């Protein structure tokens with residue numbers, strides 16, 4: 067019994083200690099972000115590589131999610147004779163929820179893990195140490211550009227996911243099920259709001275999710291135990307923690323935005 | 326040498342006083358005093374696992390001592406503000422035991438890395454500087470290879486080229502000779518000597534290769550059991566009577582220096598029932 071309590075105590079201490087370290091780390095990363103103004107090339111290169119890494123999986127998943135939305139939406143709407151609103155339903159659900167959330171989950175699995183593994187490997191092979199000794203701060207040179215790049219790439223990927231998803235819904239609804247082409251688009255155009263749907267959904271959620279995922283990913287990599295086992299454990303933690311964080315935050319953000 | 330005769334600068338570049346450092350409960354250093362003179366080759370010898378690499382990391386201020394001071398060029402590196410520490414590090418080259426090349430960059434880019442990070446130089450200049458350093462270590466032809474395509478010895482030489490890229494005032498070599506064949510060993514020994522003689526670069530050489538070290542070092546410290554057990558010129562050490570130093574210098578298995586990591590007696594370990 068005392069063992070159990072002691073174990074529980076130790077685990078919660080560990081947890082809070084890590085949480086504290088994570089926040090301190092975030093502060094240090096944020097402090098080195100302004101320095102990137104002088105070297106935008108570093109960020110652009112990372113946006114390019116993280117973006118391209120995740121692009122294929124984002125496009126394919128976006129298409130399928132949109133197609134499923136088309137099918138399910140049609141089934142429900144047709145019972146009310148409201149299948150002309152299919153475009154609106156597909157677009158709103160993608161913009162507000164599915165676009166940012168699903169692409170964030172995919173992004174965590176694809177780019178987040180790659181980020182953790184890369185930084186963890188660099189630590190394990192003393193590359194970060196070597197940089198320090200060459201008077202190059204790894205936080206500035208390696209971590210900060212990756213952190214910022216993920217924040218930029220995430221809303222872009224969410225936007226691509228959403229756009230492809232709408233096309234997927236169009237393909238199913240108009241192409242396969244015979245919804246009227248004109249009303250699919252016109253309903254969407256009339257009822258989708260720039261601030262309410264696009265900015266709140268894809269932009270704000272995309273940026274917030276991107277920030278959380280890249281924070282978790284770079285911290286796990288930088289904090290990894292410098293062995294192959296340590297790096298693999300850190301990679302796993304990145305997926306688990308960032309997925310949970312995305313879903314939890316989505317609930318909070320939706321609550322704040324749409325109610 | 327021009328640098329050593331400058332009256333404003335003292336003879337000693339690195340001054341270590343009463344250095345204590347522990348890993349967990351194990352004391353790696355237990356009150357060490359050590360001076361590294363400017364413009365000379367100082368070797369640090371000692372059995373595997375005594376803390377030679379750790380000592381270099383303490384000098385580079387990558388880890389902090391539990392007690393004591395490390396002064397480089399008259400300033401305590403562990404009390405320097407971060408930006409001054411980074412300025413200091415630009416003037417110190419370090420050759421890592423593992424090489425620690427950046428795996429995503431080619432050999433050329435690895436050597437160019439510190440130049441690109443710290444100086445605004447035209448590409449043609451970077452190119453000639455990098456090729457010059459690579460030529461010194463015999464790897465100019467391998468400049469387009471990636472670290473994964475190099476052997477251990479080649480990687481170490483490449484790392485050496487990178488360590489001298491910024492023309493530092495001091496270079497710390499962590500086991501430069503291991504994994505080298507007799508020819509590249511000879512070249513490395515000569516290279517270290519040349520860098521030292523012609524450019525007046527202070528060299529700190531960590532090794533357990535007694536014979537090679539004795540041929541180039543001006544002064545040698547022998548580390549063992551968290552203490553300095555011997556110090557002197559190669560000749561002095563070879564004539565030294567202390568059993569520890571004699572054992573190490575001649576490589577005898579029996580003597581006061583333990584080959585084993587500290588632990589309980591072998592027999593007890595064998596007899597102990599597994600839990």
Ligand SMILES: Nc1ncnc2c1ncn2[C@@H]1O[C@H](COP(=O)(O)OP(=O)(O)OP(=O)(O)O)[C@@H](O)[C@H]1O
Nearest residue numbers: 348353371372373374375376377378379380422533
């Ligand atoms: N990160 C670490 N955590 C715990 N102990 C460590 C760590 N790094 C080194 N040690 C311990 O510190 C001691 C000194 O290590 P160090 O690498 O400095 O030895 P060394 O003299 O360079 O040995 P070698 O000649 O084999 O390279 C070793 O006994 C090792 O067990």
Ligand SMILES: [Mg+2]
Nearest residue numbers: 377378422499
């Ligand atoms: Mg070592």
